[in-house]
Amino acid sequence: MAHQSARAIAFAALREWRRGDRFGDAILQALLSGSALAGSDRAFATELFYGVLRNLTLLDFWIALLRSGSIDDESRDLLRLGLYQMFCLRTPSHAAVFETVELASRRSRSFVNAMLRSALRRAEELQQAADAAPLTSRTSHPGFLIERWTRTFGADATSALCEWDNQSAPVYARVNTLRTSPAEFLAHHPESEPLPSHPLFVRLTSIPAEALGRGDCYIQDPSTSAAVELLGPQPGQTVLDACAAPGGKSGFMAALMQNRGELVACDRDPARVEKLAGNLERLGVQIARVAQHDWAAQPLAEELAPRSFDRILLDAPCTNTGVLRRRVDARWRLQPNDFKRMPEEQLTILRRLVPLLKPGGALVYSTCSIEPEENEQVVSRAMAEFPFLRQDGERSVLPFRDGYDGAFAARLLHAG
Template sequence: MSSPPSPFGARAVALRVLLDAEDGREYASDLLEKALEEDRVSALDRSLATALVYATIRHRGTLDRILDAFSKVETEKMEPWMRWILRLAACQLLFLEKIPAYAALDEAAEQAKRHRDLRAAGFATGVLRALQRAIVRIEADASPKAASAAPEEESEWRKSLGEALEERWPDLPHRRLVPIPGGRRAIFDRDLWPDPWQEPAGFAGQMLSHPVWLVRRWLAKFGAAAAVGAMEAGNGHPPMVIRVNALKATREKLVERLRGEKVEVDEKRLHVAHTGPVGRLESFKDGWFAVQDEAAQRVAPMVQAKAGELVADLCAAPGGKTAQLAEGGARVVAADSELGKVKGMGKSFERLGVKSHLALADAKQPPFGRVFDAVLVDVPCSNTGVLSRRVEARWRLRDRDLHVLARVQRRILDAAVAVTKPGGRVVYSTCSLEEEENETLVRAAIREGNGLTLEEELKILPGPEWTCGGYAARIRLMAR
């Protein structure tokens, strides 16, 4: 006999997860998965709790600034439970279109009452009603989309944030504007953000919910329009993107089968609209496709692996790039340092029909000789190119972390070169947009190495065309 459903609703589950994740010891995504399993919530509440947790974390910076405009107590000075109750409710009012305002406000009051008393409930209700009254309108956003790549023209690079905002949202009060992912925007009756001409990083960081130190870097490196595009992409809910398993299906046959399973699919880009667990689809169980972002799919082809070549993927988990390499007939060694991840890859490869040699190995010290024709290292990184999927990364990361990461990444790249045959290739990749982890590191390795040449380089910025971004470079070793 199955267990009864949980008495806890989606908002209660979301609040508990967000509170437990605040100290940073565990990821909210892991806590959410555990809570949904333990509380046995309904399918509807599972979907809502997931949306609440991820949206509230994504928009935390924006929500805090808005709440501060209507509260006598700054959010950072509130007790954690009150802070997250208000963030959750404000998130529903602004960013979750299908939730009635009364439901968000009533539940916030009840949560505050359960945590403290009627006075706390009154405080929460007062702040949220003031916020609600200040929203002039929420409407469709028909403005031109932001740029999706760093512009080549110097005039575009030098364009100020104020100018970029005028192009992105012409004739709108930018300091009163809240962009809402999915093509909507809210207009308030008062200024919320700093002056974009005087404090560009502060304005963009608050309006688009990114740390100011990161915004400052992106404005300087990519230009204002591309930086805004990357931040908007980081706030969006990314589509599920799939890749055809060439060993078992063609694009046409996969699309036909998915539609037979009542799954909406974009035939051109293979974006899938599926709200249930993908593992329940028969086409997935049969290994016809893998879930893999478009930017990530661009990396494995850069290895140029040929049938029969011996190729290593030294940071292989979860195995998507390994599968791509093996589908072309290469003999692939898939290595990772965590046993659980290695076992997970084994199950995935079995489903896909992929042949690969699994290895438990530290990428910084791989237990191999100079035997590989090519090596791929998709190194651990800051994840600044995939903030739409790694929703907590922006708030956990500090600028000093980039140098720590770069030292580890350089060790892995040097180790990859050391196990590659003369004349072979090494492809280095990250999900980061930061130069310390990408161009600067690769050029230093080539400059300090012996007979290394940069053959190809790829950098993708998130934006309207790419929901996620990253970097990859192919390095050629000198033949003897």
Template sequence: MRLHRNLVFTVIDSLDSVFNEKEYADKVVQKALKKDPRWGARDRKFVAETFYEIVRWKRLYNEIAGTKDHYSRENLWKIFAVWAVLRGIDLPDWKYFGETPIRRIKGKFDELQSNRAIAQSIPDWMDELCLKELGEKKWTAELKAQNIPAAAILRTNTLRGTKKQLQDLLAKDDIITKPIKGYSCALELDERKNVFVTPAFKSGLFEMQDASSQLVAEFLEVEPGMRVVDTCAGAGGKTLHIAALMENKGSIIATDIYGGKLVELKKRAKRAGAFNITTKKIESTKTIKKLYNTADRVLIDAPCSGLGVLKRNPDSKWKLQPEFIDNIKDIQRDILSRYTKIAKVGGKVVYATCSILPSENQEQVARFLGLNPNFKLVKDKKILASESGYDGFYMALLERIE
């Protein structure tokens, strides 16, 4: 592989934005890919994949480069050199690479493999927490799986067509996909491409959504004609899936504390042809209380640590703090206590997170059930990336029995 100066500079600029300016990786890479309209697919792929790879392995590369967590421009070049050397890429005769110690880099990499937290590039506190909750064997496997880049998965919008129709239409644009066994609406891309410029996307035939995430709406056991409340709807990925499962019959109320996300949901719903959705911003506790005892189904896609989606959001490893997890558990308990009251007697609730920590998942559900004997656990599902190949998730189906 030959390194091109303008592409490498874009990667360095993007790393500076994430490591020093604390911007979010997905926003940074979106901006980076618009930098030069002359770039082809291969150029864009190099920028995105190289950037994400260095973000993912930040701690390991920092240790090898000896940059001591100081991400000056000079040190970012040293870290980039580590990435290139470990991939067998010949460094060009640029001043930034003049004194790159190639043999030392390879030797240091081998030396650090005995330290799991460094070798797998994760903060010590996170390694200790997950080890405590999951155990050595399970956490070691999960950590390795979370360092494999996430696959690109589409969810077929069955309001607009079938999975086979979508697959055939995308193939006309040279976008090859394959169905995933056990996932009714999912198609996995053979290679990442910009699917958002295709006629299929503009016509609302699909959404980008990980395979594990696609299981949540189905877990809710919705039926056409029901009244459903999606309490933490965000921009509406799961809301739209629920609408499709309900065949646009019945009603969905999508709530969130962020009005901007609900605006985006409305745009997506229009494109998807989902007409049974109304949005409601949560202004205060009264917003939720007005919905008590009204719904056949309630989805609580709770805020969480996101430790099940590190493969998708590798920068979150470096942004997340222990105190955030402690705080989010309190929020989860509060949400479970209040939002479950939206369900009618006989109604069902799904509590879901994209975390792999039992303390955010089954322990929260067990605590809730201990305090609320008018609910029972129907079933739950724990998904690990090391077992599924997709995002880590948890979902529990609860029923209000009196």
């Protein structure tokens, strides 16, 4: 029965997501917060909802093989849930069918039951058809993404990237050295796995709620460290985090600065600014001034004076193509035109930030995109517009190569 409740949460999340006006993680968080599910059942509901979104095209491919006619939205969502359990999770067939059919309305119950039982009988045929299907169907990625990645990275890397995106993401945390040390954290949380290549990060097997509440750690992928480490903020400097919410990189910079100097952390959305301030307070950051600012629309505030910052981090809004396994429904929101639109938005913000950098100072431009148009090409265009900028380092993280979320960072020096 508990799993039935988990399935009901996943089904409700799919119905809400289909309306198209909210992100999947926000929908699921709201539903789970209003439920009485235990931890294991919350995890099951999450796996069902995210698993269906990750495999949407594949599940619809199987549904089309089972029935060529039209199917109402409710029945389609239930069939997706049932097929995901049967063929992806390998849930025992009697449980997958019975519990999914129980969620159906009276008018669609017999139809959903018949379709799922037909899928069981034709399981080998359906799997063989999926294995022979194009990559876009087999891995549930939009065709335009497959095409652009194949041009950029090649067919094998694209296949590996798509497989990566469909894996459940492990949970990593950065140990907050303003509160504790990696050795002390691991002593209190021996179940955490240290990462030799990222000594301030651990892989979590369970969520340490008390440690998070105290600010001892912050949930963060190791790839996010690339931009901050490349920027290298030092104690006593004046630093700007231009697009700071929810605060993971700001917290890391404050730790590297040993809470000495000044850190201005901005974001454009008031709700995100509030979350940013709360996170920095919990992390023990004492040098931050948090401000709401829209770089594309607002005039510069007094604290954003020209040539006033030693270091600037622009973690720019982007298409998120490096983190699609975490932002599960982002692939279904992307449009081909986004790869033209986003670089212009990124450059607009860069144009506002460059004049704020002191001569001799450093600016790091970063994204969680793996697209050249948003990364290397934006950096090249910025240096063409501001001849006094000189590139002084670059880091990229590719999931299929490096085993972490995708990221890009380039360090630009003000040589004027």
